[in-house]
Amino acid sequence: MELKEIVSSLLANPLVQDKLLIERAYVHSGSSAFVDPAHLMLRETDTKFEIRNGDDCAAIPNGDGTYTLFAAEGLIQNFVRNSPWFAGYSSIMVNISDICSMGGLPVAITNVLWSKDKEASEEIWKGxxxxxxxxxxxxxxxxxxYGNDLNLAVSIIGKAKKLLTSFDAKAGDNLLMAIDLDGAYFENYPFWNASTTSxxxxxxxxxxxMHEIAEAELSCAAKDISMGGIVGTLGMLLRTSEKGAIVDLDQIPIPENIDLLKWLISFPSYGYLLTANETDTVTIIEKFxxxxxxxxVIGEINESRKIALKKNNETEILN
Structure with missing residues (x-):
């Protein structure tokens, strides 16, 4: 496909649009919330802790320089209904990715499951x-x-000492993509499964x-590649960091014989975007x-607040 066709197709995709227009999510919730230290049983300060909205997890200070990470994911209803075992498996996997994307380690998971009866939920539980x-x-x-249909939501807590956030991408840094290519698409979904076979x-x-990268301070900004794929995830990262980026499509890691456009909107079981300076980039690549x-390296962060896609020395602005 020509670059203009790729850009047009991406902009027409509802999953990508949902991420590029993520600003709508802040209309009701605001851009941050504040937690009273007394609610955390921390009484040495009267200053409320700000929790910024836009990260993959809420990073709640513990008062000792560490953080409790808290996140939740709801599963698409048709996915739960049509692929209950894999939906159950994925509900755990995607929550773990949220914790890892912020430099944390997962601790424990809880869930909410709606089901017609025990039999209907059995495969979900197995997954x-x-x-x-x-x-x-x-x-x-x-x-x-118990109700008339199957639905599933899962929450997770994790721990972290040093954070990778969605707010700290810096102009001039490299944009990196880390992904497990040793997988395959799950049925007709734009989901690259490299988990159940590992x-x-x-x-x-x-x-x-990602925890080790954060601890070594090799990066300070990252996000797990989620619904909306590479482009949608990058849009969310740039929105919170108030930055732009140019992405070289020819440099994106991609499995053999996979369509580029589908790959750009795919949700991998193990995939992250990170930013880093030139020196730390080498260390990160070797670690993975x-x-x-x-x-x-698939691109570079800049001050434009726009996403530019490059292919065969041609460039198009996405948003």
Whole structure:
């Protein structure tokens, strides 16, 4: 496809549009919330802690320089209805990715499951239990509601010392993409599954990479690639960081024989965008490589507040 066709197709995709127009989500919630230290049983300060909206998790200060990370994900109803086992598995996996994207390590998971009866929810539970075991993150509670349909939402807590945020991308930094290419598309969904076919040892080892990058201060801004794919996720990162970027489509890691346009809107089981300076970029790429994860520089952060896509030396503005 020509670059103009790619841009037009991306802009017409509702998942990408939803992320590029993420500003709508802040109309009712605001851009931040404040937590009283007394609610956290911290009494040494009267200053309320600001929790910025826009990260993959809420980063709640513990008062000792560490953070409790808190996130939740709801699953698309048709996905739960049509693929209950994989939806259950994915509900655990995507929440873990949110924790990892901020430099954290997952601690525990809870869930809310709506079901017609026990039989209808059995496959969902099997998928959740399998993922919990594969990633070694326990399910510690939840709530089951009986109704007329299947629905699933999962929440997670994690811990972090140093954060990778959505607010700290810097102009001049490299934009990196890290992804596990050793997978395949799940049925007809734009979901690249490199998880259920991986060993628990690999999943648990690679789950720590973003934490180690944060601890070593190799990067300060990151986001997991989610619904809306690479472009939609980048749009959210740039919105909160108040920056722009140019992305070289020819440099994006992509499996063999996979359509580029589909890849740009795909949701991988293991995929992150990060920013880093030139020196730290080399270290980050080598770290991911040690776990069989492909990582490459795909662009550069700038001050434009726009996303520009480049291909074959042609450039088009996306938004």
């Amino acid at each position: 959740m239990v399998r993922a919990s075991a594969d990633y070694d993150v326990p399910i510690v509670g939840g709530h089951t509601c 060993s628990p040892k690999k999943l648990q080892r690679n789950m720590r990479f 490589k040690s776990g069989g994860i492909t990582c490459a």
